[in-house]
Amino acid sequence: MQPETVTLGPDDPRRLGGYVLLGRLGEGGQGVVYLGRDADGGLVTVKLLRGGRAAGQRARSRFVKEAAAARQVEGPHTARVLAAKVTGDRPYIVSEYVQGPSLQQVVADRGPLPEERLHKIALRTARALAAIHRAGVVHRDFKPGNVLLAKGGAKVIDFGVARALDSTTITTGPVGTPAYMAPEQIEDEPVGPPADVFAWAAAMVFAATGRPPFGTGPNAAVMRRVASRRPNLGDMEGPLRDLVVRCLDKNPAARPTAPQLIRALREGRPPAVEPRPSGIPRYRWRMMVALAVVITAGFTAGVLFPTG
Template sequence: MAAHDEHPPPRPQFGPLGPTDPREVAGYALRARIGTGGMGAVYLSYTRGGQPIALKVVRGEFAEDPDFRRRFTAEVRAARRVQGPYTVPVLDSNTEGAAPWLATAYIPGFPLAEAVRRHGPLPLDTVLLLVAGVAEALASIHGAGVVHRDLKPGNVLLSAEGPKVIDFGIAQAADTTALTGTDVRVGTPAYMAPEQIVGNPPAGPATDLFALGIVAHFAATGGHPFGEGGAHGLMYRIVQEDPDLSAAPEVLRPLIAACLAKRPADRPGPAQVVEMCRALSPGQTLQRRDGWLPPALAAQVSQRDTVPVSYTHSRAHAT
């Protein structure tokens, strides 16, 4: 059987609420579990008008830390100012209650990590549109005074309208809490920039550009430019060694290499990345059409518009 000729069944987009999951948060009736991340669990709910939303409830150990709450409040306030075609807007939040939460628009789509796992590396044209879209999202995020700090394939959704960057405005809130002195690591080691790993200089907008270089390499190859293996060895190579870009399409290597510069000041900004993608695109134009994704992936993305009825007994916002 040729690789990727047939695909395993996709993982369910939604799961039923478990015995320890809340059934309601601040008047939002929770209808299904979307997923769980390092900062908390994400649930499907609906606004009063029936618009689906993704509601993230922060883990209790973060909620109990006063430094986290202070920073979380500031970051959510900034994240609510982010507006852009490739970001997912924050619609509502509460940073003062027993369990802090925020609600974003629900975007039907596949995380880049899952798309590559199931379908293999993306075509060059798709990668260029993906990287340009994520770079534009970073420009919107940075323009609001937010640094993502955890950009990775799991935080990039592939939707029919283009890539969507999620989960900005939270990782930084936890960065200086007491949790950073324990086994909880803010960010994902495989996508950390050298300055995140060594702590100097402080993480800033250029940190997200380093992560974008790794994301671009992953999208184009399915692999990592600093190899595989345990977190400590990988972080050592990120700090000390040059990336191996031999598996990437030759035309992409200069763009990826520029993002992976060790010194933050040597990395391009989001606008420069967009222009580099434009120069590499057919006709030197970036035009996102309905068919920007490979057909098999596009078909599965369209299926995620459907919410399982069994998990959504009522679509109304609780009152």
């Protein structure tokens, strides 16, 4: 069954390379995603870089890196990148089409997932992140809408804002969906795999409770909560709750890696959580301690060695 699409507009191409475009599936800051059909009649998704030849050199360069990196991602838990054309007027990436509703749709329509199904999705998506990171890629927009519940199990899609790991220190402002963005994305700091782990945990909270851990509303309000408040985990309980708490740490270095997530989910217990001052992100606490040391040293020096 063909999915619902938005009818192609007058400015949309009808064909890219050997792929016939059937309609729009979505649109983002970097480009437009179309439903397409290949020469054998199979369905695919085609992402077209916004602006084409007029796109800035930086955008085109990033698109080329992303296409090359995304093609290295292998595994049954991600949508495969099938082809890419990164030169000419209309650079595009062709990916496997995954038949099935998104995690966002399922929870919105039917409510929070039962524990057994939630655990399966948590494990499969953690495996997907491990494969993505192993290929040297950071997804940067992991969210319930980018998890499709196919007949064979959950698959992670949309590497539209993915970044090669060697470029994560180049920041161009927050990229992603506010409710599932890590604090370092919001604060425009270097973004790496820990940001995907944070987003994974936020998505699991949504799947378990029906709402993201930092609520909804205007983007600015949500981002303030992500950066400064504790997550609301609702009635989550058990090992998954403990694991999510660790993943939602404000300090990227304190979060487990994707392989550690997999082991924790298999064993039914999270990695050990280091104690920290309540209510204050660890990296901010350390900054406060360092500042206090400097102030104290200055005060002591002033008392012992007055200049007046």
